Amino acid sequence: MANFKNTKVYPIIILTIVVLVSVTVLIFLNTLTSPVVEAQKRKEINNQLQNIYSGMTDSELEDEIYYILKEDETIGYAFIAKGNGYGGEITIMVGLDKNLEVKDVSIMSHSETPGLGSRVTEESFTDDFKGLKIENIALNKNGGEIDAISGATISSEAVVSAVREEMKKKIKSIK
Amino acid sequence: MNNLISIFILMAIVNNIVLAKFLGLCPFFGVSKKLSNALSMGLAVTLVMLIASISTTVIYNYLLVPFQVEFMRIVLYILVIASLVQMVELAIKRTNVALYNSLGIYLPLITTNCAVLGVALINSTENYTILQSTVSALGGGVGFSLVLIIMSGIREKLELSEAPESMEGLPIAFITAAMLALAFLGFRGMI
Amino acid sequence: MDMIWIILILSAIGLVSGILIFIVNRALPKESESLKKAQKVEACLPGYNCGACGYPGCFAYAQAVAKDKSLITKNPCTTVIQNEKMRSELEEVLDIKIDASAMNKKAVVRCYGVTTPLGDYNGINTCKAANNLLGGFKRCPYGCLGLGDCAKVCPQDAIEVDKARNVAVIDPDKCTGCGLCVNECPKNIISLVPADATIVYRCSYEPVKNIPGRERCDEGCIHCRKCFKSCEYDAIIWNNEKNIPEFDFSKCTLCGECVEACPHNRLIKFSELSHKEQQKLEKEKVNS
Amino acid sequence: MENKIDNCENCDNCVGKQNFGKEFWKEFVKGIILCNPVFVLALGLCPTLAVTGTIDNALGMGAGVIFVLLGSNIIISLMRNIIPDLVRIPVFIVVIATFVTILSLLFEAYIPLLYESLGIYLSLVVVNCIILGRAEVFASKNGMFLSIADALGIGLGFTIALIMISLFREILGTGALSIFGFQLFNIPGLSSNPLGFFVSPPGAFLVIGVLLAVFRWIGVLDNE
Numbered sequence: 032m033a034n035f036k037n038t039k040v041y042p043i044i045i046l047t048i049v050v051l052v053s054v055t056v057l058i059f060l061n062t063l064t065s066p067v068v069e070a071q072k073r074k075e076i077n078n079q080l081q082n083i084y085s086g087m088t089d090s091e092l093e094d095e096i097y098y099i100l101k102e103d104e105t106i107g108y109a110f111i112a113k114g115n116g117y118g119g120e121i122t123i124m125v126g127l128d129k130n131l132e133v134k135d136v137s138i139m140s141h142s143e144t145p146g147l148g149s150r151v152t153e154e155s156f157t158d159d160f161k162g163l164k165i166e167n168i169a170l171n172k173n174g175g176e177i178d179a180i181s182g183a184t185i186s187s188e189a190v191v192s193a194v195r196e197e198m199k200k201k202i203k204s205i206k
Numbered sequence: 207m208n209n210l211i212s213i214f215i216l217m218a219i220v221n222n223i224v225l226a227k228f229l230g231l232c233p234f235f236g237v238s239k240k241l242s243n244a245l246s247m248g249l250a251v252t253l254v255m256l257i258a259s260i261s262t263t264v265i266y267n268y269l270l271v272p273f274q275v276e277f278m279r280i281v282l283y284i285l286v287i288a289s290l291v292q293m294v295e296l297a298i299k300r301t302n303v304a305l306y307n308s309l310g311i312y313l314p315l316i317t318t319n320c321a322v323l324g325v326a327l328i329n330s331t332e333n334y335t336i337l338q339s340t341v342s343a344l345g346g347g348v349g350f351s352l353v354l355i356i357m358s359g360i361r362e363k364l365e366l367s368e369a370p371e372s373m374e375g376l377p378i379a380f381i382t383a384a385m386l387a388l389a390f391l392g393f394r395g396m397i
Numbered sequence: 398m399d400m401i402w403i404i405l406i407l408s409a410i411g412l413v414s415g416i417l418i419f420i421v422n423r424a425l426p427k428e429s430e431s432l433k434k435a436q437k438v439e440a441c442l443p444g445y446n447c448g449a450c451g452y453p454g455c456f457a458y459a460q461a462v463a464k465d466k467s468l469i470t471k472n473p474c475t476t477v478i479q480n481e482k483m484r485s486e487l488e489e490v491l492d493i494k495i496d497a498s499a500m501n502k503k504a505v506v507r508c509y510g511v512t513t514p515l516g517d518y519n520g521i522n523t524c525k526a527a528n529n530l531l532g533g534f535k536r537c538p539y540g541c542l543g544l545g546d547c548a549k550v551c552p553q554d555a556i557e558v559d560k561a562r563n564v565a566v567i568d569p570d571k572c573t574g575c576g577l578c579v580n581e582c583p584k585n586i587i588s589l590v591p592a593d594a595t596i597v598y599r600c601s602y603e604p605v606k607n608i609p610g611r612e613r614c615d616e617g618c619i620h621c622r623k624c625f626k627s628c629e630y631d632a633i634i635w636n637n638e639k640n641i642p643e644f645d646f647s648k649c650t651l652c653g654e655c656v657e658a659c660p661h662n663r664l665i666k667f668s669e670l671s672h673k674e675q676q677k678l679e680k681e682k683v684n685s
Numbered sequence: 686m687e688n689k690i691d692n693c694e695n696c697d698n699c700v701g702k703q704n705f706g707k708e709f710w711k712e713f714v715k716g717i718i719l720c721n722p723v724f725v726l727a728l729g730l731c732p733t734l735a736v737t738g739t740i741d742n743a744l745g746m747g748a749g750v751i752f753v754l755l756g757s758n759i760i761i762s763l764m765r766n767i768i769p770d771l772v773r774i775p776v777f778i779v780v781i782a783t784f785v786t787i788l789s790l791l792f793e794a795y796i797p798l799l800y801e802s803l804g805i806y807l808s809l810v811v812v813n814c815i816i817l818g819r820a821e822v823f824a825s826k827n828g829m830f831l832s833i834a835d836a837l838g839i840g841l842g843f844t845i846a847l848i849m850i851s852l853f854r855e856i857l858g859t860g861a862l863s864i865f866g867f868q869l870f871n872i873p874g875l876s877s878n879p880l881g882f883f884v885s886p887p888g889a890f891l892v893i894g895v896l897l898a899v900f901r902w903i904g905v906l907d908n909e
Contacts, residue, residue: 039423042769043415049776050411053281053783054404060787061277062400064794071797117394140801147881226886231730232814265410273403277790280808281782282410288775289414293421300425307456317774318814320731327805366521372902376727380894387887411779415772422771 075139076124080109083126083135096201099126107134110201114193116141117148117185125160125194131202133168136160136194141186148186156180156187160194165202168195210341213334217345220396223321224353225387230321234354235379237315239365244358248351250313252344254294255322258287259343262326263336276330283326291317321350357386435463441486443476445552449575450474466491475502476552476573502574502589503567504555506547507601509663510564512537512614528583537613539601541565541586547578596644596655600663603639618663624655709834716838722815723846723893724900729815733847734889735806740864743851745799747844749788749807754816754840756784758832761824768825777820778811785811815843853892858884 035041080090080097084107089100099107109126119142128134138152150156159177160168169175170184170191179187223229230251237247262283270276295313299306316322325346329339360382369378439459450472452458462468469477469491477483479501488495518534520526524546527533533542543563548556555571556578558564567578567587579587586601600618624642625635632649633642642655642664656664722728729750736742760780768776789807792800800807810816819839824832856862860876862869882888 036767036769039419042772043412043419045768046415046418046772046775046779047408047412049779050281050285051404051408053779054278054407056783057278057281057786057790058275058400058404060790061275064790067794068797071794228731228735228886228889229809231734232728235727235730269406269410273399273406275403275407277786278407280786280789280811281779282407284778284782284811285411285414285775288778289418292418292772292774296418296421297425303460307454314774317778318812318817320809320812323812324731324805324809327808331805366523368522370898372898377894377898377901380890380897384887384890384894387890391885391887414775418772418775 112197114189116189214345218349229324238358252347263339435460447552508541510562512540623658627658712834713838717842721842737851743847751840758836762832
């Protein structure tokens with residue numbers, strides 16, 4: 032064993048063995064934890080959908096669009112939009128009703144400055160989106176129906192443009 | 207194309223990896239005493255960051271994503287960075303001793319430099335293509351060197367100033383960094 | 398079972414990086430022979446990178462010494478020469494004999510430091526800056542400014558500014574005579590003297606338009622020549638234009654007559670110069 | 686604390702010689718005060734500033750670092766004489782990265798809120814200068830028992846430093862202090878118009894700078 036230690040190839044073997052062991056341990060652990068993470072995510076999405084569509088019974092996910100079912104009749108479509116706000120990424124859950132008008136919008140996660148940008152989560156801002164068609168989703172300073180939060184134009188602009196861009200893409204692919 | 211430029215400016219100035227994202231602070235405070243050190247450290251970090259970002263993006267896009275083992279990215283990224291730094295250190299040590307003397311002590315520092323791994327992780331969370339991640343690594347390196355040079359310029363003046371006894375050295379450096387971060391906060395929201 | 402596949406491929410990355418390091422390690426030229434010897438020499442050097450030997454750091458000096466051994470005597474690293482352990486290690490590595498006696502030098506501040514400041518100085522806190530300002534803020538233009546430039550540069554921290562007399566004091570035990578402080582002092586009042594056989598004249602005032610030292614410093618030299626007269630071995634030669642004593646150490650027997658004779662404590666035996674004795678001496682003078 | 690056990694220069698390479706009991710305690714205490722990684726060695730600053738916005742993050746990060754430090758110190762001190770010098774750093778780093786990934790998998794599954802708010806800083810613990818520093822300086826030279834003491838000491842020192850900083854930042858920044866959603870107290874005046882500055886990055890630098898100065902002024906740490 033001793034002379035094996037100072038052969039030239041010993042360092043490579045040690046490094047490979049260590050990486051091998053670490054990879055196996057991690058993959059094994061991942062198979063244990065990934066179902067838990069999956070369930071967690073699903074649950075979180077579900078209660079987001081719950082408070083948008085009160086009467087929904089179930090939802091199916093098909094290429095990133097959630098088809099909302101009420102006794103196996105689709106009453107709406109929902110999807111997640113991501114925007115780049117002042118403090119970082121903002122994820123928004125957007126719910127449309129049957130004739131592609133916005134039923135409601137709720138901010139899932141953001142890192143905007145507390146007290147300023149964080150006011151995008153308040154009802155006063157998200158209610159403006161209700162009942163809007165795709166064309167008039169814009170700040171009222173550029174022809175839309177939504178009035179920006181004073182002192183947080185960057186955050187409000189980020190939310191509005193994220194919803195509009197994502198909606199354009201999703202409307203095309205809704206069957 | 208403007209996407210590339212905006213990525214560069216985003217990484218170099220707007221979300222400066224040192225002042226806004228707090229990456230790479232250990233060498234930032236350790237090395238910024240003299241301007242010459244700062245220059246060579248900035249260069250070394252940018253070089254390693256470029257090569258590391260390209261190789262980690264290749265691994266991420268062509269290995270981790272197809273196999274859905276994204277959680278393995280930490281281990282593989284840091285393995286690549288550590289081996290890279292080890293190779294660069296050996297190469298410089300064997301070929302050119304003078305450069306090794308002036309740069310040598312910073313190379314092992316780069317392995318534990320949060321900025322290099324930070325940029326690699328940012329590239330994969332934003333899932334950039336290889337071109338985008340090269341530009342972002344360049345932006346990160348330039349941003350790191352820029353702030354390091356500014357800071358070392360200020361700290362050389364600080365040495366002569368009469369800071370109160372307990373403030374000398376690290377505390378005054380932190381407070382200067384606070385001012386610098388405040389100044390860089392002005393860039394926020396530019397893009 | 399694609400899991401096995403993943404494990405194999407990912408550990409292949411480990412293998413590849415290991416092989417890359419291995420190739421880089423083998424491909425590059427093995428550390429050259431002289432580099433190894435230089436590293437051995439560097440091991441016994443102090444590692445202060447003080448630059449007194451004129452090389453940018455100990456490693457560069459070690460490389461030079463590894464190339465030609467005589468350098469250690471021609472241009473010695475004074476810290477090594479005076480430190481018993483380091484010198485013996487170096488002798489072993491270079492297998493040559495180094496006689497330390499000839500090179501045992503120490504630095505000394507030739508100023509007693511009682512000269513009063515003309516006002517309080519709030520400029521940049523270094524002697525060089527103060528000296529550029531009309532020669533400093535002390536009454537005596539040759540007086541030590543006491544802002545500690547020499548203390549900052551000394552690799553052994555042997556220099557300390559004595560707050561009471563506001564003068565830099567060098568502790569001979571710690572000083573290894575590297576000479577960095579000599580060219581650091583803007584007033585050039587620090588000089589290297591052989592450690593054992595000396596009497597130190599602690600004032601570097603040169604009378605200008607024959608104004609006696611007394612004008613510039615309460616206890617300045619009054620050129621009474623008592624030291625000159627008291628020395629029987631005529632080891633002291635009086636320099637007439639500068640009007641100050643100069644020493645010929647070959648004749649000096651360190652009897653200490655001149656030290657007693659001087660009314661203003663300008664002369665002192667080097668051996669008594671170490672910091673602790675000096676404080677003791679001051680105390681005796683005060684309460685006597 | 687007048688007689689400092691030993692100043693920090695040599696406290697890094699003090700190899701445990703005396704009997705184990707006292708030595709364990711000495712290593713443990715050393716990590717918390719004398720060689721406090723954040724205030725004295727100025728290591729691990731990246732997470733210290735980034736996650737101390739709220740106290741929950743600080744506690745989460747502190748616990749995570751202790752777990753990783755403990756695990757990696759144990760494994761490295763066990764493996765220390767079979768690792769060749771050529772691949773020393775890569776092997777240490779892979780061991781540390783494994784523990785960090787385990788940590789992030791567990792956090793993602795069982796404490797998703799904390800995983801979300803820590804973000805990339807949880808995976809940046811692997812390049813945390815403290816962990817590799819302790820592995821290099823201590824674990825690769827001492828036995829497992831001492832490495833555990835060192836890991837606990839340094840980890841606790843790090844967590845205490847994080848808590849101190851996050852206390853200031855959260856109270857000043859939001860006017861209230863809540864641990865895991867349970868609000869301890871809230872200062873009416875401050876919480877209505879909080880000083881947002883302290884939650885932002887510049888505020889973090891300022892708080893740690895002032896804290897360092899106050900420690901040096903009190904005399905817990907010696908000036909430079």
